[in-house]
Amino acid sequence: MKARYTKTAKGLHWLMAVLFFGMLGLGFYMQGLPLSPDKLKLYSWHKWVGVTVFLLALFRIAWRVTHQPPALSSSMPRLMQIAAHAGHHMLYMLMFLIPLSGWLMSSAKGFQTVWFGVLPIPDLLEKDKMLGELLQTVHVSLNYLFIAVLVAHIGAALKHHFIDKDDILTRMLPGSGKDKS
Numbered sequence: 383m384k385a386r387y388t389k390t391a392k393g394l395h396w397l398m399a400v401l402f403f404g405m406l407g408l409g410f411y412m413q414g415l416p417l418s419p420d421k422l423k424l425y426s427w428h429k430w431v432g433v434t435v436f437l438l439a440l441f442r443i444a445w446r447v448t449h450q451p452p453a454l455s456s457s458m459p460r461l462m463q464i465a466a467h468a469g470h471h472m473l474y475m476l477m478f479l480i481p482l483s484g485w486l487m488s489s490a491k492g493f494q495t496v497w498f499g500v501l502p503i504p505d506l507l508e509k510d511k512m513l514g515e516l517l518q519t520v521h522v523s524l525n526y527l528f529i530a531v532l533v534a535h536i537g538a539a540l541k542h543h544f545i546d547k548d549d550i551l552t553r554m555l556p557g558s559g560k561d562k563s
């Protein structure tokens with residue numbers, strides 16, 4: 383099976399990966415800081431980039447729905463194929479739900495997001511302190527779930543490359559080979 387991901391699929395995959403790693407790091411770092419103007423600035427950046435990631439996730443999902451990825455090798459056990467597809471579905475859902483939960487949380491807490499200090503983003507909910515706190519728990523929990531799925535995702539990619547020695551990792555990497563599907 384030689385089919386590889388297209389340049390667009392690879393570009394979107396690695397762009398989102400970098401953004402998510404950055405946002406996870408920023409999220410955990412900023413919320414542990416003592417209250418200061420710097421902390422508030424980091425919160426703003428987290429929200430600005432987060433809304434951008436939300437829009438990119440919508441684009442990525444729309445693109446994925448209209449473009450078939452390369453098929454998995456038929457020699458791969460059926461159970462493993464199902465697990466791979468389920469894992470990818472989870473990642474797509476979390477890519478959408480994590481920034482959405484952040485946006486809903488900020489709205490319910492009454493902190494409107496002004497995108498890069500220029501464009502006010504509509505609040506999706508009325509101000510409601512209790513709901514804001516609940517959505518904060520949802521935002522944090524989804525992030526932990528994402529980390530767990532991501533560990534499995536990266537582990538699977540490395541296992542394919544170093545143990546099974548197949549082309550699952552290389553077909554997602556930039557570089558040589560004909561980008562087909």
Ligand code: HEM
Nearest residue numbers: 405406409410413429432433435481484485488495522525
């Ligand atoms: C790529 C998308 C996002 C990721 C990966 C992400 C990740 C995180 C993480 C890891 C935390 C720290 C959780 C903790 O308290 O331990 C956090 C907190 C937070 N996030 Fe996000 N986030 C994203 C998008 C957003 C968006 C779009 C908004 C709002 C528009 C937002 C608003 C917030 C706020 C306000 C907090 C601080 C909550 C607190 O005070 O504890 N996030 N985020």
Ligand code: HEM
Nearest residue numbers: 395398399402446451470473474477536539550551553554
């Ligand atoms: C070091 C980090 C990562 C590595 C090594 C990695 C590796 C891979 C590989 C090898 C594939 C192709 C699987 C196949 O051929 O069936 C893939 C697909 C995928 N990855 Fe990652 N990935 C990483 C990070 C991420 C992150 C952070 C996300 C989410 C934001 C993500 C979401 C996805 C999704 C949704 C697919 C399925 C693409 C599709 O077929 O539609 N990956 N990844």
